Amino acid sequence: MGRLGPWLIAIIAVLAIFVDIPKHQLSFPFNCPGVCFNLGDIKVNQEIKTHLGLDLQGGTQLILRMQTEKLPPGVTTPQSALQTQAIKVIDRRINGLGVSEPVIQGLGEDKILVQLPGVADLQQANDVVTRQAFLEIKVPDKDHPGQYKSLEPPLTGANLKPTFVTFQNGTKPVVNFEFGSPDDQRWIQLSKDYYQQPVQILLDGKEISAPTINAIFTSGSGIIEGNFTTQSAKQLSLLLNSGALPVPLEVIQSSRVEPTLGQESVRRSLVAGAIGLLLVAFFMIAYYRLPGVIAVIALLYYTALTYAIFRLVPVTLTLAGVAGFILSIGMAVDANVLTFERLKEELRAGKSLRAAVEAGRVRAFPSILYSNLATILTAGILFWFGTGTVKGFALTLAIGVAVSFFTAVIVTQMLLRGAIEITSLRRRRLYGVEERAAEGREGRAPAPVVS
Amino acid sequence: MLHVVERKWLYFLISGLLIVPGVVFLMLGGLKPGIEFKGGTLLDVTFPESRPTVSEVTGVMASLGRGEAVVQAAEGGRIEIRTFEMSPDDVTRATQALREKFGSGTKVDSSVVSPSFSGELIQNAVKSIAFASVLIVLLIAWAFRNFGWAAFRYGIAAIIALLHDAAVVLGLFAILGYFFNVEIDSLFVTAVLTIIGFSVHDTIVVFDRIRENLRLNPGEALNPVINFSIMQTMTRSVITSLTVVFTLLALFLFGGFSMRNFALALLAGIVSGTYSSIFNASQIVSLWQELEDRVRHRATATA
Numbered sequence: 187m188g189r190l191g192p193w194l195i196a197i198i199a200v201l202a203i204f205v206d207i208p209k210h211q212l213s214f215p216f217n218c219p220g221v222c223f224n225l226g227d228i229k230v231n232q233e234i235k236t237h238l239g240l241d242l243q244g245g246t247q248l249i250l251r252m253q254t255e256k257l258p259p260g261v262t263t264p265q266s267a268l269q270t271q272a273i274k275v276i277d278r279r280i281n282g283l284g285v286s287e288p289v290i291q292g293l294g295e296d297k298i299l300v301q302l303p304g305v306a307d308l309q310q311a312n313d314v315v316t317r318q319a320f321l322e323i324k325v326p327d328k329d330h331p332g333q334y335k336s337l338e339p340p341l342t343g344a345n346l347k348p349t350f351v352t353f354q355n356g357t358k359p360v361v362n363f364e365f366g367s368p369d370d371q372r373w374i375q376l377s378k379d380y381y382q383q384p385v386q387i388l389l390d391g392k393e394i395s396a397p398t399i400n401a402i403f404t405s406g407s408g409i410i411e412g413n414f415t416t417q418s419a420k421q422l423s424l425l426l427n428s429g430a431l432p433v434p435l436e437v438i439q440s441s442r443v444e445p446t447l448g449q450e451s452v453r454r455s456l457v458a459g460a461i462g463l464l465l466v467a468f469f470m471i472a473y474y475r476l477p478g479v480i481a482v483i484a485l486l487y488y489t490a491l492t493y494a495i496f497r498l499v500p501v502t503l504t505l506a507g508v509a510g511f512i513l514s515i516g517m518a519v520d521a522n523v524l525t526f527e528r529l530k531e532e533l534r535a536g537k538s539l540r541a542a543v544e545a546g547r548v549r550a551f552p553s554i555l556y557s558n559l560a561t562i563l564t565a566g567i568l569f570w571f572g573t574g575t576v577k578g579f580a581l582t583l584a585i586g587v588a589v590s591f592f593t594a595v596i597v598t599q600m601l602l603r604g605a606i607e608i609t610s611l612r613r614r615r616l617y618g619v620e621e622r623a624a625e626g627r628e629g630r631a632p633a634p635v636v637s
Numbered sequence: 638m639l640h641v642v643e644r645k646w647l648y649f650l651i652s653g654l655l656i657v658p659g660v661v662f663l664m665l666g667g668l669k670p671g672i673e674f675k676g677g678t679l680l681d682v683t684f685p686e687s688r689p690t691v692s693e694v695t696g697v698m699a700s701l702g703r704g705e706a707v708v709q710a711a712e713g714g715r716i717e718i719r720t721f722e723m724s725p726d727d728v729t730r731a732t733q734a735l736r737e738k739f740g741s742g743t744k745v746d747s748s749v750v751s752p753s754f755s756g757e758l759i760q761n762a763v764k765s766i767a768f769a770s771v772l773i774v775l776l777i778a779w780a781f782r783n784f785g786w787a788a789f790r791y792g793i794a795a796i797i798a799l800l801h802d803a804a805v806v807l808g809l810f811a812i813l814g815y816f817f818n819v820e821i822d823s824l825f826v827t828a829v830l831t832i833i834g835f836s837v838h839d840t841i842v843v844f845d846r847i848r849e850n851l852r853l854n855p856g857e858a859l860n861p862v863i864n865f866s867i868m869q870t871m872t873r874s875v876i877t878s879l880t881v882v883f884t885l886l887a888l889f890l891f892g893g894f895s896m897r898n899f900a901l902a903l904l905a906g907i908v909s910g911t912y913s914s915i916f917n918a919s920q921i922v923s924l925w926q927e928l929e930d931r932v933r934h935r936a937t938a939t940a
Contacts, residue, residue, distance in 0.1 A: 241895075249754065308732075308747065312725035438751040440725055444683075444744040451893040458891040462884030469880060505895060506824055512888055513831065513903070516881030517838075520873075523880075524842065527873045553845045556780045557838040563772050564834030568827060571765035576827045583831070 192604070195597055199487060202494035205234055234497050237287075238303075239504030239578060242452050244445025245303040246311045250435040252296050257433055265295055271432045273298060278428035279314050298435070308442045310421075316435045317390060319425035321346070321363075324386040325376065334386040334396075341376070343430060345369040347406075349423045351416070354409075359419035361410040363426065370406025377403040389422070455508045462512055463489070466519055474526050476616040480601045481522040488518045488593040492586055499585075506579035514586025517561060521594030524550040526618075529602075533619045539606045547599050554595065561587050642864040645920035652801055652917060655909070659808010667811030671820035672719065674759050676752030678728070680718040681711075682735060685742030688714045697738050701731055709818070712894050722751055762826040769830060770796060773837050780841065781848060794921035795840045798913040802836045803829055805909040806902050824899045832906030835881075839874055839914035846870050847919065859926050863919045871915060878911040 240247050252268055263271075269292050280288045280302065289301035305311050321343030324334035347364045354360050365373045376385065377399050384396045387410055394412045414422070467485065471478035492511065496503060503511075528550045532542035565587065568580035605611045614620065641648070672679045682694070691708045694716055698706035706720040723731070732745045750758075774792040781788040806829060813819035846866040854862060882904065889900035 251754075307729070308725045309729040436751075437725060437749070438754040439749065440728070441746075441748040442728070443746050446744065451895070454891055454893045455888075455896070458887045458896075459884075461891060462887035465883040465887065466880045469883065473876065505893065506827060506899070509888065509892075509896060509899060512884050513881070516877070516884055519880040520838075520877040523873050523876050527870075527876075531869070549849070552780075553842045556776070556841045556845065560773060560776060560837040560841060561834040563776060564769050564830055564837075567765050567769045567772065568830055571761045571768070572823070572827070576823050579824075579827050579831075 191596075192600055195600060198491065202487075202491045205494035205497055206490055208235075235500075236497055237500045237502040238448075238452070239502045239507065240301055240303060240441075240448075241443050241505045242448045242503060242508075243303055244306065244443045244448040245301065246305045246308055246442045247302070247440065248300045248311060248315055248437050249293060249439035250298045250300065250316065251438045252298070253434040253436055254296065263432065268433045269295070269298065272435065275429050275431050276300060276315055279424060282424040282428060283314060297438070304445065306442060306444060308440060312437060312440070313421065314425070316431075316437060317425055318431045318434055319343070319422075319428070320390050320430040321426060322388045323373075323376070324388060325380055326383050326385075337372070337376070341369060341372055343426055346426055349426045351419045351423050352409075354411070358411075359414045359416050361414070361419055361423050361426070363408055363410065365406035367406075373406045373408070374403045377401070451505055455505065455512075459508065459512050459515075463515060466515065470519065470522070473618075475618050476605060476611060477522075477526045477529065477602065477618070480598060480605060481519065481526070483601060484522060484593045484598045485515065485518060487597050488590055489515070491593070492589045495585055495589065496582070501581055501585065502578060503582070504578040506576065507582040510579040510582035511586055514583055514590060517558070517587050518590030518594060520557070521550075521554045521590060522598055524553050525594065525598060525602075529617065530619055533614060533617060539612060539614070539617070543599075543602050543606060547595075551595070554591065558587050558591050639868065640864060641867050641916060642860045642920060642923050645916075645924060648916035648920060652913070656801065656804045656808060659804060659811055662811035662815045663808060665811075665815060667813075667815035668807065669814040669818060669820045670759075671822040672748065672750050672755075673822045674755050674762075676722055676750050676755045678718075678720045678723040678747065678749045680720075680728070680731060680735075681746040681748075682716045682718065683744040683746075684714060684716070685740045688716060689739055691716070693738070694718065694735075697734050698731070701727075701734055703731070712897070715894070723747075723749055725749075758823060762823070765826075765830060766833070769833055770799070773799070773833070777837070777841065777844070781844065784848070790922055790925050791844050794918050794925070795837055795844070797921055798840050798910075798918040799833050799836045801913045801917060802832050802906050802909040806832060806906045809905050810898075810902065819898060824895075825902055828899055828902035828906065831903060832910060835907055836910035836913065839877075839910050840918045842873065843867060843870050843914055843919055844922075847922075860923055863923050867915055867919055874911050874915055878907055881907050 252265070252272065254265060254268070273290055273292060276298065277288075277290050280290065280300075283305075285302050285305055287303055289299065291299050293299045300311075300315055302311055322336065323341045324336055327333045327335040343363075345366045345368075347366050349361055349363045351359055352362055364370070380399055381402065382399060384398045386396045387394050394410055397411065410422070412419075412422075463485070467482045470481045470485075474481065492514070495501070496511075501507065525546050529542050529546035532545045532549075533539070537545060562584055565580045565584035568576055569584065572580055688710065691710060694708045695706065698704070698708065698718060698720070703720050706718050709717045709719075711717045718731075728745075728747045728749065732747070735745060736743045774789075774796055777792040777795050778788045781791045784791070810819060810821055810825065814821070843866060846869055847863055850862045850866050850869075851857070851859075885900050885904045885907065888896055889904060892900060
């Protein structure tokens with residue numbers, strides 16, 4: 187540490203506060219939402235902000251299970267590949283909706299987690315995410331009049347070019363599609379083979395329309411008519427463009443939080459956190475005097491640094507996460523309490539301030555270390571096994587405990603050592619013990635009083 | 638000075654009195670799993686104006702063919718509706734029906750869990766608790782490794798204290814569930830695991846002091862050293878708990894509704910954890926030593 191220590195700690199504090207301040211209020215460099223700089227060819231333009239979970243900002247969450255049992259026999263694609271593929275398709279679909287910061291990730295081996303912040307329409311979310319969008323063209327079956335059969339091999343939407351919506355007669359929305367090579371040739375051939383006969387257009391096994399072929403096609407393009415509204419036509423176009431899901435999906439968990447309710451929770455939690463922090467600060471100063479003031483400074487340092495880390499990582503703050511954060515304040519206080527109790531003991535045992543501060547540090551350390559390790563272990567297990575809420579709680583608790591270890595062991599110590607160098611702060615009463623009558627009697631270890 | 642080691646049976650008795658009623662209600666099936674753990678739908682409805690009666694809401698649900706819906710008034714003028722698993726379409730339809738009847742400002746938070754998924758969540762909860770306990774025994778055994786085999790004695794004492802705290806919280810929620818239908822969810826499991834972490838945290842601080850005092854005073858009998866160590870760490874234990882209790886109280890009183898039960902579980906657990914680390918954990922180590930001494934004494938007497 188040496189002389190650099192205090193500077194380093196001060197620099198960290200300034201950086202943390204810089205990260206904490208909302209950038210629309212203090213913009214530096216100007217017009218930058220976070221960290222922006224150019225270093226030769228390296229351009230950094232990273233936005234820094236607090237990421238709020240669905241329960242706090244509102245939105246929809248779905249957990250989907252891949253129904254591998256519904257796949258036709260003979261499909262041998264491994265589950266992990268199906269999962270990756272499905273995630274890609276869902277990702278494209280949701281991007282097409284223009285949802286900001288969606289979360290789409292695998293959960294276990296056969297599940298997919300989808301979080302759509304700000305989307306309150308559960309049904310739309312469900313449609314976009316779970317509709318397989320498997321397009322197939324079937325032709326009349328000669329053996330069974332009135333029925334349709336698949337071509338050999340089936341003519342599907344696997345090879346479609348981007349589709350788009352137009353309006354027939356200026357009002358009726360239709361979806362325009364075009365087969366890519368080589369399916370375009372099959373489409374042209376089909377119009378020759380089944381001239382003046384109806385063909386069936388199916389989506390996910392259901393007929394959407396069965397138009398009669400009135401002309402020999404010259405390209406791979408066609409239209410899908412149906413009883414579309416503008417919105418449903420656009421949605422179908424989006425689904426077709428994003429590709430079909432490789433496996434049917436079912437929703438096994440869904441939750442939706444209305445945005446305004448989330449904001450109310452944020453407000454309440456912030457108030458609760460502030461009141462808790464004030465109570466603790468008041469109590470610490472009343473009980474420990476000068477060390478209490480130091481602990482409160484360390485606590486503010488802790489809060490600023492932890493919040494900065496949350497914004498930088500970034501950690502998505504959920505209600506449970508906020509609770510973990512508030513709880514870790516308790517842990518941060520504990521390390522200080524352990525140190526100060528030791529300090530008092532050493533002072534009562536007759537040590538000088540300087541010796542007592544040093545002894546307090548050394549002797550409180552194992553307790554702080556092992557007790558924090560126990561909490562980090564628990565947090566680690568929660569993170570490992572938990573889902574959603576529990577994970578968020580575990581992550582904030584773990585970061586909180588790690589930072590509190592740093593602030594209590596290093597920042598508090600530095601401030602204490604600094605304080606005892608200032609003559610006016612050397613009165614023992616400031617540390618909560620009686621002024622001693624005579625100097626001397628240094629270095630006696632506390633002996634147990636056996637009664 | 639308090640004789641916290643000599644009076645250990647009194648403290649064990651107090652713990653027993655705290656735990657037994659809870660265990661009774663646990664066995665009566667008081668612990669009510671929330672929809673997360675049994676599957677189903679929870680609609681949490683907030684109304685723009687005054688809250689309608691439960692039967693009005695039940696009527697709306699019945700008109701949707703959801704006669705089985707359990708409708709309950711909740712804090713903050715809300716109403717909670719519980720039914721079997723609903724599809725996203727069903728949820729949308731129910732939301733629309735509620736808005737038509739009670740005004741467009743009606744807000745419906747929904748949560749649906751399929752029974753197949755809830756089983757997995759329970760498994761995860763059980764796994765994580767078991768895994769945490771094992772790791773903590775190992776951590777304590779390692780922290781006290783220079784005690785040799787006696788280290789495990791400390792580890793096991795810490796685990797008993799931890800089970801004590803878990804039992805207090807589970808019992809409390811069994812009682813709340815039995816009388817007030819309070820349900821437990823994954824946040825509750827999180828609370829229990831956090832309590833386990835805190836409980837061990839507190840116990841380790843006391844044990845660490847015992848270790849130090851044993852080293853500083855070789856040849857001293859175990860009980861006086863334990864008593865003295867508890868006295869030395871008592872202030873710290875109480876003050877630390879108080880600060881945590883302050884923050885949790887703030888969370889309980891001013892935090893959102895969904896945080897209430899979470900804060901309550903943590904409050905009970907922290908208070909219990911402080912009690913067990915002062916009045917139970919070390920006393921178990923002391924009792925172990927006494928029993929061992931007695932066995933050894935008898936062995937030498939008969940020899």
